[in-house]
Amino acid sequence: MEDDIINSQEANEIKPSADTLIVLNIHTNEVEMVKGIDKEGNLQKFPPENNKENDQLIRVDKHGDIFSNFFSNFYRQLKNPTHFNFFKVSEYDAVSTAKDLQKYVDQASPEEKEKLKDYEILPKNNNNPKNRNSMENNTETQEYRFQPEQIDWKTMEKFGLNQEKLEKMNAMDALLRGFKTNTLIPITINLGTAVSRMDVRLSLQTGDTGQVAVHLHGIRKEPNLNNKFLGHEFTEEDKKNLKETGNMGRVVDLVNPKTDEIIPSVISRDRLTNELVAYRAEYMKIPDEIKGVQLDEHQKQTLLEGKPLYLEGMISKKGESFDATVQFNADKRYVEFLFNTNPSQQQNQQQTEQQNQSSTLARHTDKEAPRIFRGKELDDSQYEKLKAGQTIYIDGLEDAKGKAYQGYITFNKETSKTEFSFTNPNxxxxxxxxxxxxxxxxxxxxxxxxxxxxxxxxxxxxxxxxxxxxxxxxxxxxxxxxxxxxxx
Structure with a gap:
């Protein structure tokens, strides 16, 4: 019978132009129509008998990727997603399907209700309800926002990058999910008369025309806290918090420079680049449980306000008990641990983290010769000689215009830099x-x-x-x- 309910639109001659959502409250067994989410993250819905509100139904293009991306974002903003089961139906048949589903639920046995889960829609990689509010899965469960074919690979090539290199650096997953790369990526910018090499974080962003653009996030010596940031003027306390913990610690009103919209947001500092990052407060998701500790409403509200929260008795993966401060990070978009509360130690830790990341040419650590140089992977013999401090000949390199060149490289252990020369320095x-x-x-x-x-x-x-x-x-x-x- 459930086949007839969920797929009832297939028997109609009229082809629907869009899909919509109906929802089953698993606590009340009520089936209702969905029209959105309010500012507090509560689901906005109405009964199918209310024909006056039918024009407020959510409408999403039937294209699979569009609907999937929409639902992933929709689900992430919802305050209590585990209280509901969602079903995708045609806009044209939404009311009749909802009524039929209600009749089915009213008379179905527990076993029959369980079968409805076969038709429930969930974000990809989020099929386990136990993981929906898990701190560790906040970023892992999100739907991909972009596809590899949407990336402007010609622009990437100008930076000396391609899909294969980014995959080797484990950078593609974060990019496709709409995040910045987790590590600094070495790039080369050829301006014709000058060649610049730098380490940056990459991200993908959709422009006004819908085209996906590559954004570079370069390293700054320090964040600019003396000027206004999207209309917000930093207080001394704001500056102190951003420098010490990386999180400002409160929600403030920011101004969208394009639309002048007032957006309550939290602000954090990218610890790798010192870039300031804002995140809408309405998108913040706070887990119900953090490392075995159940959060009460007061604790959740503390985190939603951007404030730090000290938790005791958490359990590590090794089964050991530990205490730590947690706080929502706008750059990471989830609640993070702040183990180090000593300002001077934090600063040293952050500087060390930046230095380690900055020396990741081809993902090598400090004083370790790179396995890949300017996109060319060294063979075992070349790599061993380079590690030993010898000069090696390398060919098959390409400049920004795709022209091949060759030369000699030597790894300087004192500076942790690979020196290039067109002639043999020996x-x-x-x-x-x-x-x-x-x-x-x-x-x-x-x-x-x-x-x-x-x-x-x-x-x-x-x-x-x-x-x-x-x-x-x-x-x-x-x-x-x-x-x-x-x-x-």
């Missing part, structure tokens, strides 16, 4: 040494001139001699040094 050193020997011998034997190390030696130099060779030569050198370098 050859240059050999040539320089040979030139120095030749210049000294020629200057003394042929031109009557001297180099610094031999300018006070009266005896002829032997071939390639640059230092005093006898006691007499050495004594002559010392006498002249004592007299200020003048000949007596």
């Amino acid at each position: 050859k240059l050193k050999e040539q320089a040494a040979a030139s120095e020997n030749h210049e000294t011998q020629t200057a003394v034997n042929s031109q009557g001139k001297t180099k610094e190390a031999t300018k006070n030696i009266k005896e002829p130099l032997e071939s390639k001699q640059q230092q005093p060779a006898s006691k007499q030569q050495e004594d002559q050198q010392k006498k002249v040094r004592k007299s200020g370098g003048r000949k007596l």
Whole structure:
């Protein structure tokens, strides 16, 4: 019977232009029509008998990706998603389907009601109700916002990136979900007369025309807290909190520069780039439970206001009890742990985190040679030589215009940087040494001139001699040094 209820629109001759939602409250067994979510995250709904409100039904294009993305965002904003079962139906048949579903629920046995879950819609990767309000799954359960084919790969190539490289860096998942990359990504920008290399976080954003654009989030020395941020002027307490914990600690009204809309939001500092990030307060989702500790309404409200909350008796993955401060982070878009409450230690930790991330050229750690250089992966032999401090020849490199080039690279362990040269630096050193020997011998034997190390030696130099060779030569050198370098 449930097949007939959910798929009743397929028997109609009129083709619906859009889909909508009907909802079953699992506590009251009431089936209603959905028209949205209010500012508090409560579901707005009305009974199917109320024909006056039918024009307020949610309408979403039938295209699969559009509906899926819409429902993922809709579900994420809902205050108590586990209280409801949602079903996607045609807009044209919504009322009749809702009434039929109500009749079915009223007379169905518990086993028959359980079968309805086969037709319930949920965000992808969120099929386990136990995980819906889990702190660890806040970012993992979200539907992909973008698809790989939507990315402007020509622009990515100008930065020296492609899909394969981003996948190797484990950066694609965060990008497709609408987040910034979890780590700094090394890019190259070729301006023709100058080439710039930097580490950035990447994100994808939809422009006014619907086109997906690549955004670069570069590293700032420090956040700009002296100027207004989207209309908000930072207090001294705001500045202190952002510098020490990365979260401002309260909800403030920000102004959308394009629409002048007033948007209550929380503000955090990107700890990798020092960029300020805002997040709408209405989108904040607070879990019911954090590491085994059930949150009461007061604790949830504290977090919804952007404030820190100290929790005791949480259980780690190892089964050990621990205490920590938690707070909603606008950059990460979920509640995070703040283990370190000492400001100076926090600053040191943040600086260390930035330094570690900044040295991730091809994802290598400090003082470790990179396995990948400018998109070219080294073979085992090359990599071992580079780690040993040797200079290696590398070809197959491409500049921003796609033109191939080659050269020599050496890894400097002191600076943790890979140095590139179009000519072999070892050859240059050999040539320089040979030139120095030749210049000294020629200057003394042929031109009557001297180099610094031999300018006070009266005896002829032997071939390639640059230092005093006898006691007499050495004594002559010392006498002249004592007299200020003048000949007596």
